[in-house]
Amino acid sequence: MYGLVNKAIRQMVIEGHGEETWQGIRVLAGVTDDHFVSLDPYPDDITYNLVGAASKVLGAKPETLLHAFGNYWVEFAWKGDYRHILSASGRTFSAFVGNLDQLHSRLRATFPEYAPPSFRVSDEGPSALKLHYYSHRQGLLPFVAGLLEGVGRRFHVQVSTEFLPRADGADHEMMLVSWGPEEVKPPHA
Ligand code: HEM
Incomplete structure (x- = not known):
């Protein structure tokens, strides 16, 4: 998925649990670079591995994290560059x-x-x-x-x-x- 998605996951973890926890999740997920380019495509495995690692580190089910991430994504997109598209969608x-x-x-x-x-x-x-x-x-x-x-x-x-x-x-x-x-x-x- 596009880097924007991984970037949002990174931001959600850092906001909720701090930089150190994020670094632990990133390393466990086997992600070497701590920087995602929003407009570059990445293999889906990276996103799934991040969710899997976050689940282990935070002791929460992947489904629970994905649900929370859905909520977060809307706010993330609304506050970011995509507000105009969201507000023009209905x-x-x-x-x-x-x-x-x-x-x-x-x-x-x-x-x-x-x-x-x-x-x-x-x-x-x-x-x-x-x-x-x-x-x-x-x-x-x-x-x-x-x-x-x-x-x-x-x-x-x-x-x-x-x-x-x-x-x-x-x-x-x-x-x-x-x-x-x-x-x-x-x-x-
Ligand atoms: C303006 C806001 C939004 C942006 C910028 C956006 C952008 C994206 C991007 C970049 C992906 C990754 C797909 C890929 O890289 O192949 C994606 C996936 C996805 N989007 Fe959106 N999206 C937005 C709003 C929404 C909303 C409101 C929904 C509500 C249901 C939604 C549902 C999904 C789902 C479920 C996926 C996961 C991919 C899949 O199911 O196969 N998106 N979106």
């Missing part, structure tokens, strides 16, 4: 989700060699939809769930996801996505 949560392929297509000029996922919406209702997720990569469903949660936060809705079993021979994953008014937590809860 005025509501459901419109945004329906535009995910357009969003990635617009980024093609920036990441010419990338292999982004593809998404399709079906069974759309006022507060739920079925999301079809197509990717040649494995194991990233928790990342998608975290991304959707992060996007929801931007639209002030609380998002829940439920993975649906993959049918025999299906070429994609499916999940139920529902959303509702954001829960306002009392302070110190």
